[in-house]
Amino acid sequence: MPPKDFVSALEVAQRAGVSRSAVSRTFTPGASVSAETRKKVTDAAEALGYHVNELARGLMRNESGIVCLVVSDVATPYRSALLRELTSKLQNVGKVAMLINTDRSDGSVDRALSQAIRYRADASIILSGLPDASIVRLCLKNGQRLVLINRDDEEPGPLKINLDDFEAGERIVTAFARAGCRSLAFANSEAGTPSLMGREHGFVAAARKLGLEVSVERYGWTGYEAGRVLAQRLLTRTQRPDAVFCATDLLACGFMDTARHQFGIGVPQQLCLAGFDDIEQASWSSYGLTTFAQPVAEIASKAVEWLSTSEAADNILQHSVRLTAELIWRTSIRAG
Amino acid sequence: MPPKDFVSALEVAQRAGVSRSAVSRTFTPGASVSAETRKKVTDAAEALGYHVNELARGLMRNESGIVCLVVSDVATPYRSALLRELTSKLQNVGKVAMLINTDRSDGSVDRALSQAIRYRADASIILSGLPDASIVRLCLKNGQRLVLINRDDEEPGPLKINLDDFEAGERIVTAFARAGCRSLAFANSEAGTPSLMGREHGFVAAARKLGLEVSVERYGWTGYEAGRVLAQRLLTRTQRPDAVFCATDLLACGFMDTARHQFGIGVPQQLCLAGFDDIEQASWSSYGLTTFAQPVAEIASKAVEWLSTSEAADNILQHSVRLTAELIWRTSIRAG
DNA sequence: AACAATATTGCAAGCGCTTGCAAAATGGGA
DNA sequence: TCCCATTTTGCAAGCGCTTGCAATATTGTT
Structure with missing residues (x-):
């Protein structure tokens, strides 16, 4: 495969004349770095073309920033609209969407979820199909949040978003x-x-x-x-x-x-x-x-909102939300 | 955030009574493991609910298995059809799609690509917008493949797929x-x-x-x-x-x-x-x-095919393919 | 039965990053 | 000016994995 040679934090540190920790902290919101050091680091990073390695970061932090979207029939108008809303809202809260297409054979939702686990996704959002109870438990046990959209599962744990x-x-x-x-x-x-x-x-x-x-x-x-x-x-x-x-x-x-x-x-x-x-x-x-x-925007909001809420508040939060579908009057029904 | 506690290869190794390397090799296609060890490992893994950590693996292998799809107007019929083909074909070759929505402001393609770099994506496929030349060079320098669909850029390096x-x-x-x-x-x-x-x-x-x-x-x-x-x-x-x-x-x-x-x-x-x-x-x-x-299936094939070809063959391969759009006759034009 | 060739295994180093801890630098009173 | 409280900094350990190397086990050959 390609001869990747990304520049690492160490190289940036050396060029900037600081420790590797300083570099790390510069790219960690809320960490303690003096303005002066920060400048040296960002300059060096800029010059070298440094980009934090999210793989390594995810490994340490135990939080990949990845959210899996499990979906079939992506090319369908409703599904793709939901996809648009979800990806956009996820990006707004600093997450990134991993798209898993389950158009194929049976059990593909389970495969998708196992993929999500392998990539240590922070959460999975399921728009199609229904995962096996055992894999749901596995996800939850591993601290992976789950949201089911229009799925109506009985298993407790995941957030369930449904319409009336x-x-x-x-x-x-x-x-x-x-x-x-x-x-x-x-x-x-x-x-x-x-x-x-x-x-x-x-x-x-x-x-x-x-x-x-x-x-x-x-x-x-x-x-x-x-x-x-x-x-x-x-x-x-x-x-x-x-x-x-x-x-x-x-x-x-x-x-x-x-x-x-x-x-x-x-x-x-x-x-x-x-x-x-x-x-x-x-x-x-x-x-x-x-x-x-279908209130796609609202569905997406509820979903990502729930994903970004803290574990502590988790118990307080309800795990099931029911939205109402608004009737849009056009011309395919005669006037009363 | 959630209290993730995934089971690691070490735990599997201990339960199976083998070394951690054995576990690793069991999950690495083509590695040398006896049938007996492999069985012990897979049993232990199964029992414990072990899943390889792709983050860590990607870190070592310098190959994340991630391919970024940079796209705007996801909810559009043509785009979503292309998305369907791409995700499905990527999955077939063992890659996973990371979807980046560039509906938002300007420069979002560049932001998307920088995201791709941070996640050490093996490649990026750009369906919308045009990245800055500098960031294209950055991607290529880092060994990240790039394909532009219907983008018609002049920069050498990326694969360009266009229609007539x-x-x-x-x-x-x-x-x-x-x-x-x-x-x-x-x-x-x-x-x-x-x-x-x-x-x-x-x-x-x-x-x-x-x-x-x-x-x-x-x-x-x-x-x-x-x-x-x-x-x-x-x-x-x-x-x-x-x-x-x-x-x-x-x-x-x-x-x-x-x-x-x-x-x-x-x-x-x-x-x-x-x-x-x-x-x-x-x-x-x-x-x-x-x-x-638009030959979406063929476009997708060409793209993922190119992604999975070896670096060696890279120079031989043409970096630009032109497909032809077939005229589909229906009824909006009078018969001649 | 003895040996060479081959297959399997474990060790240990290292991928690029974060972070607790203690040392060093800074600032503000008195 | 000196001392204490507060930042800022660097060190080093460790996240979970792969892989080269050398040691050990297995096999086949004569």
Whole structure:
């Protein structure tokens, strides 16, 4: 491999005519160094092109500054938006993000976490999948913080950030009912994650309570293509629904496109549609999708805030936060 | 901070009744250890929950296994797709991605690279922005590989991966001409990056050569909103273009939506449109955008391939690769 | 059975850094 | 001017790992 030859603190010390400790202290916020020494050191460092070796520092301090982001489907609008917020906020508090892609086979979340341990990450944030309980314990035992976003695990220890999925499902039923819809459907993927199922359950429960007809259709992965297939299935039924709630915006886009372009169904005139996530495309004028906004910025804030809180305050802090998804009105549901 | 207490190789060694070196070698591929010792070690490691400390290993080996990805606008479809490919391919060769978000102020690319140096990254891949020449030299001097994607820098040393932007601009003119378009326009952002400008120049040059009318309009950042504004400007001209090439797909989507929904212009009947990137949305049936596909998978392959090649072969290898963007025909250009 | 060739092992040094401790320098009263 | 309280400084130990070297164990050959 490359012939790395980085300049070390020793070399800086020699050039500056001070001890290596002085160099170290100069680059340690809050350490005691006279202005004069500091100047000598920074000058020498500048001249030599010195950069603290965070590997060595992490080794000593037992704190690498690394936070692992465990994620699949990175290229998806919602995921990448969350990623943007997280990386940016992490950088603001002086941490750096290590991105682990779990698109591949099963058990990849566990592999990711073991990677996090090997790099002595200060924390891991899990956006996709669910780690095995044993590895969670291992992380926690090693003092590694864990946050689960929309994961809904029961294991105590990690910070769990969730949305009010069930309530969102309920709320949208009200909106559909107000628009005069009588026959509802929920278009879901087969992923079966708690957040998806929460939306479904809330939706179905509320519809039943109002005495509206309601059915559920599930297919594939949570993307545009699945939305097309689901539309295919739901819109060819003898009794076609007049309102469908799609588990995600991506699904909703596929659904809407198929309804309009393939079946010639007017949205929202003949069919009301709603989604979840509020991805950028939902606001594009081809869609104007009424949807629930995931508060990505707030999610990210909560996560990094928790990571940077001291161990002492840890017990006081609640380990579970529930945020509410705001309903964004656009034009895919008729006015009441 | 957390009371980390990871188990060390020493503890494993003691439990296994071998030397610490044996433990180290067990976890070093290709090292000499008998099957018997290896078993004792792995058992002990398993029982204790031992994980190699990559920080310490990186310190010794002078090779951290970290590759920095320097990127802005992570949440954009094209960028996140590239990210997906890169992270996944890096993991395949045993590297791990450190993601640095440069959305913020100026000079952030330089800050990112200095971060990369501090973590002794084996390499950095730059997807956005352009680093200062001095810091590039610093990276190279320290044996850190550098790859620039669509950056077009002149500095020797880094691997430069580029597309045939100019030729793409030319090719699309031919397509427009064949569709009977006579008055062309290029819708660009004000970013002015070489790849964007390449497309523009190729387009303008080819149009002139064919004696077609051609104009250029530039506005804002390379996103959906800019596309709307550009449409606003171009479509209210007294002599409205009948074909426009948008610098990116995101722009094109905004442009198309505005043309259709706000101006009631038929695409492709009254207006032919093309984009660049082939983001997922381009294939959605609301758009059916004819566009040039960035070979993201191939770009990622070339990048990580180069990173894992030996220093010796380095000189032989070319430091610049040019890939071609494939024209994907959909329905936003009339049939010839 | 004896020996050379090969494989495995442990020792110890060292990667670049931080930090407790004690010595040296500095400053402020009296 | 001298003494004590306060910074500032350097020393040296140690973080968890790898690896060259020499010693020991294993194997194959005749």
